[in-house]
C-alpha cells in the first residue's frame with residue numbers, strides 16, 4: 001500500500017479497503033472511548049466503513065480529500081483525514097482524527113495532524129484549516145491549541161455529550177500563519 005513516513009516509527013497509509021476488518025476491530029475495542037466524540041462509531045459495520053473509505057478515495061482522486069490510516073511500527077493505530085469544503089465562497093479543509101487508546105499520549109496524533117496540514121495546504125485548494133471539537137474533549141482540543149490554531153468560535157448547545165449539552169469549539173489556522181510557523 002502507498003505509505004508516507006512521518007517519523008522513524010509513524011507512517012500514513014493512503015485510505016483503502018484492504019484493512020477494514022482490522023480497523024473495525026480496533027474501533028470496536030475502543031467503542032466506549034470513541035462513541036461520545038465520533039458519531040459513526042455507534043452504527044459502524046464493515047459495509048458502511050467500506051463505503052466511507054471508497055468515497056474518500058474518490059474524493060482523493062478529485063483532490064477534495066486525503067484520508068490516511070496511521071501505522072505505528074507497522075501496526076494500525078488510528079486515522080486522520082482532511083476534507084476540502086467548498087461552495088458559498090468557502091475554501092477550507094476540515095480535519096478529523098482518532099487513535100486507539102493504547103497509543104495515546106505519545107504525540108502520535110499531533111505529528112500526524114501536522115503532516116496532514118502540510119499535505120492539505122500543498123495539494124488541496126484551501127485557504128485555511130478547521131478542527132471542530134466538543135469543549136469537553138480536552139485531548140482533542142489540545143491538538144489544535146498545541147499547533148497554534150486560533151479558537152475562533154464557540155457554538156453553545158450544539159453537541160450532546162453524556163446526555164448533557166456541550167459547546168462546539170471551532171479552531172482555525174490560515175495558510176499564511178502555517179507558512180510562518182514552518183519557516
Ligand SMILES: CC(C)(COP(=O)(O)OP(=O)(O)OC[C@H]1O[C@@H](n2cnc3c(N)ncnc32)[C@H](O)[C@@H]1OP(=O)(O)O)[C@@H](O)C(=O)NCCC(=O)NCCS
Nearest residue numbers: 034037097098099104105106107108109110132133139140
Ligand atoms: C483526540 C486524540 C486523537 C488525542 O490523542 P492524544 O494521544 O492526546 O494526542 P497525541 O497523540 O498528539 O499526544 C499528545 C500527548 O502526548 C504527549 N506527547 C509526548 N510526546 C509528544 C510529542 N513528541 N509531541 C506532542 N505531544 C507529545 C503530549 O504532552 C500530550 O499529552 P498531554 O495531553 O498529557 O499533555 C485521542 O484522545 C482520541 O482518539 N480520542 C477519541 C476520538 C476523538 O475524540 N477524536 C476527535 C474528535 S473531534
